[in-house]
Amino acid sequence: MSKSGKVVHSMTGFARRDGGDATVSWTWEVKSVNGRSLDVRARLPQGYESLDPIVRSAVTAACSRGNLQVNLSMKRGSAPLQLQVNEDLLQQVIDLMARLESRTQAAPPRLDGILGLRGVLEAVEEEESPEDQEVRLAALREDLDAALQALLAMRAAEGARLLGMARGHLDEIERLAKAARSCAATQPETLRQRLKEQLAVLVEESTGVAEERLAQELAILAGKADVREELDRLAAHVEAARELLDQGGAVGRKLDFLCQEFNREANTLCSKSADVELTRIGLDLKSSIEQLREQIQNIE
Numbered sequence: 545m546s547k548s549g550k551v552v553h554s555m556t557g558f559a560r561r562d563g564g565d566a567t568v569s570w571t572w573e574v575k576s577v578n579g580r581s582l583d584v585r586a587r588l589p590q591g592y593e594s595l596d597p598i599v600r601s602a603v604t605a606a607c608s609r610g611n612l613q614v615n616l617s618m619k620r621g622s623a624p625l626q627l628q629v630n631e632d633l634l635q636q637v638i639d640l641m642a643r644l645e646s647r648t649q650a651a652p653p654r655l656d657g658i659l660g661l662r663g664v665l666e667a668v669e670e671e672e673s674p675e676d677q678e679v680r681l682a683a684l685r686e687d688l689d690a691a692l693q694a695l696l697a698m699r700a701a702e703g704a705r706l707l708g709m710a711r712g713h714l715d716e717i718e719r720l721a722k723a724a725r726s727c728a729a730t731q732p733e734t735l736r737q738r739l740k741e742q743l744a745v746l747v748e749e750s751t752g753v754a755e756e757r758l759a760q761e762l763a764i765l766a767g768k769a770d771v772r773e774e775l776d777r778l779a780a781h782v783e784a785a786r787e788l789l790d791q792g793g794a795v796g797r798k799l800d801f802l803c804q805e806f807n808r809e810a811n812t813l814c815s816k817s818a819d820v821e822l823t824r825i826g827l828d829l830k831s832s833i834e835q836l837r838e839q840i841q842n843i844e
Contacts, residue, residue: 550792553844554702555579555610559694563687565680567672570618572684572691574603576699578842579611586614598685606692607699608794609844616684628666629659637661699844706839707789710799713836714782714789717806720832721778724771724813724825771816774809778829781805796843803837 561572586599599614637658659665785802788795810833814826 551700552703552707552789552792552795553607553696553699554706554842555699555796555844556702556842557695557698559691559698561687561691561694563683564621565683566621568618568620568680570616570684570687572688573615573617574691574695575613575615576607576610576695579609582607582609583611584614585612586616588616589618592616592618592684595681595684595688599688602685602688602692606696607844609796614688630664630666633661633663634658637664703843706842709839710789710836710843711786713832713839714785716832717778717829717836718782720825720829721775721782724822724829725775727819727822727825771813771822774813774816778806778809781809794844796840799840799843800837803833803840806833806836 555576555578557574557576559572559574563570563572582604584600584603586596588595588599595616603612603614641653781802785799788798788802807830810826810829813829814823817823817826
């Protein structure tokens with residue numbers, strides 16, 4: 545959890561919730577993976593399409609980012625049976641008995657015999673009332689909420705792990721930036737000496753060139769030699785990233801933007817470097833920034 549108390553969530557997770565009633569059993573499955581925004585897809589069985597807007601509303605209330613797949617599977621059990629007389633077939637039997645009565649001397653048929661005729665008495669599933677269907681839909685919504693809460697718990701646990709790893713990468717970036725600042729190539733005396741040498745070469749090769757042009761070239765050389773501005777911005781980006789992690793909540797997009805800024809400064813530092821040690825530090829910086837970016841890609 546962040547220092548502010550808001551949870552940092554990962555965008556990956558999975559949850560399952562089983563439920564049922566006297567007639568039907570069901571299973572909710574919710575899967576979440578990384579996404580630039582929030583994308584919800586629901587796969588529902590025939591007859592339960594009315595749950596689609598409920599699913600989307602519940603997911604939107606629970607999650608800010610990620611690609612979420614919500615599946616509902618249903619399995620019908622042994623529903624209560626109700627005996628029912630096939631009135632059409634029974635009437636045909638009665639009519640036939642009336643026609644045969646005067647032609648035979650057989651005893652009148654008994655009721656159990658008539659009902660025992662195939663098809664006269666049928667066992668059918670009891671038809672559900674609207675009230676029963678509403679109770680089932682309420683239970684389904686309750687189990688959906690429980691599945692989403694389980695998903696959030698998993699995303700929070702993974703988010704806590706990512707939070708620790710991101711802080712570790714930021715510590716390493718800060719350490720490397722300080723090492724670069726302490727590097728001999730970035731010290732003022734070293735910079736002045738390099739500029740003197742470059743200026744001597746420039747004056748020697750620029751016979752007849754106006755002083756204004758020489759001043760411009762010197763300013764360009766000074767800008768290329770000094771990486772202190774890039775190091776200052778790296779330190780500011782580290783502080784901003786830590787503040788976002790402390791803030792918590794859905795900070796993934798902002799952290800992703802900061803990673804782009806980290807890369808920009810590291811690339812500039814490497815391009816300016818004319819020192820082996822500073823170049824090595826710059827390459828280590830780029831590696832640590834890439835590791836930070838990989839973790840941030842998973843944060844909501």
